[in-house]
Amino acid sequence: MLEIDGSYGEGGGQLLRLAVALSAITGIGVHIGNIRARRSNPGLAPQHLAGVRAVGKLCAARMTGLALRSQRIVFEPAALRGGEFRFDIGTAGSITLVLQALIPVMLSAPAPCAVRVTGGTDIRQAPAADYLRAVLVRLIERLGAQLSVRVLRRGYYPRGGGEIEVNVQPARLVSCVFDRFGGAGPVRGIAHVANLPEHIALRMERAACERLAALGVQVSIERRILGHEAAVGAGGAIVCWAECGQTVLGAARVAERGVRAEALGEAVGIELMADIATGAGLDVHAADQLLVFLALAGGGSFSVRRLTLHARTAMWLIEQFLPVTFEVAESAGLTYVSVVARS
CATH class of the missing domain: 3.30.360.20 (RNA 3'-terminal phosphate cyclase, insert domain)
Structure with missing residues (x-):
């Protein structure tokens, strides 16, 4: 079982969500401590609980420590499975952040997956629903994924009540290069x-x-x-x-x-x-979120205007689970990131 310090780097909810997603994909159990320890409201909030439970459902995980404001959990995955699932965050917590954890797991499942998540669709400090559909989904498709996203109903802070449906076919992702934006189209x-x-x-x-x-x-x-x-x-x-x-x-x-x-x-x-x-190949926010998919593909590269602490934290975490290494270089005002498979 891997021991993960949840306060490392950016130390927020992204680290928690990505850790349980990688655990589900690899079958490696994980103990995460100090969850969101440096936040003003440390520990698990409702949307973090929803994300962990949703990933756990897709791999029949044994989970302990799942309680509001808990700063320590143990996540022990069993086998991944496909099927149809519904998850309700119960608040206006971000649906797209829950989907950040679910989509890589769904792609790694042995059968098609369909999920409906209820909560907030367009929430501050989270990807807007239309950004997910128009940008992130298209980038993931470049890696060979087949997925569709439908916004069934919008929901906002503080009421929530929105709903997004995602359908994913299992896929073996392929490496891709997003090194430069070749010119401004429409x-x-x-x-x-x-x-x-x-x-x-x-x-x-x-x-x-x-x-x-x-x-x-x-x-x-x-x-x-x-x-x-x-x-x-x-x-x-x-x-x-x-x-x-x-x-x-x-x-x-x-x-x-x-x-x-x-x-x-x-x-x-x-x-x-x-x-x-x-001329960046990815925007700052897509760079954070595409790292796990490039790692699952076993290789690839991109350029970005600046590399965030979210991204650097994700790279550190991914290297704990997957046989890849991230190489970072800077040139002409851009940061270049390469994903290299370890032999």
Whole structure:
């Protein structure tokens, strides 16, 4: 059984989710201590409990220590299995963060998997649902995966109640190179609001378009206005992406009380333009999340504008479970990461 210090590096929920996912995939039991120890509210929150339990369900794991605010768990996986599953976070905790742990496990299962997760679809400090669909899923598909994501209902803080369905076929992933964005093609996007005035979506859209106009390419952002039948509670988000050759770059912001719609749109435009200008192969957030898939493929590489502490923590953790090594180099304002199989 591996002993993992949950306070290492970034020391947050991502380390916990990735550790149990890798445990399920490899069959290696794990004892995780000091979970979120340096946070103001340390230990397991409801969404962390939901993520661990969901992964445990897919591999019939024996789990101890699963309680609210617990800082220590033991996760002992059995065999992975396919099938249909439903998970309810029980709060507005992020569905996409739970799916971060589930999708690599589902890809490694011996049979197709379908899951429905209930909670928050567009939550601060988590990937927005449209970013998951338009950016992350497309990148994972480049590695040979077959998966589909459907947002059945939107849900926001504090009520939750959203629902996302994911269907995954088992796949042997193949290595891929995301080393450079070859040029700015058309930029697409979605600005949505639910149970809020339409002008909020319009202002997010216009602010992003004004920033992205400097690229000199076509910018097309779809505006979606959702009502009670399509969303629980009030909220919104703006997601933009640009696709070129092998890669997709994206940026997203979630609407929040007290933040002007224009500020959200501008932030998305600035972030996406920065990635395109540097020629990065992946955006900063995708780089964090694609590491585990490249490791499961046994190789690959990418460039990124900057490597976050989340990413460095993930690389340290993945090397504990899988026979790969991460090599990092910097050149011409970009960070290059290579995944190398250990013999």
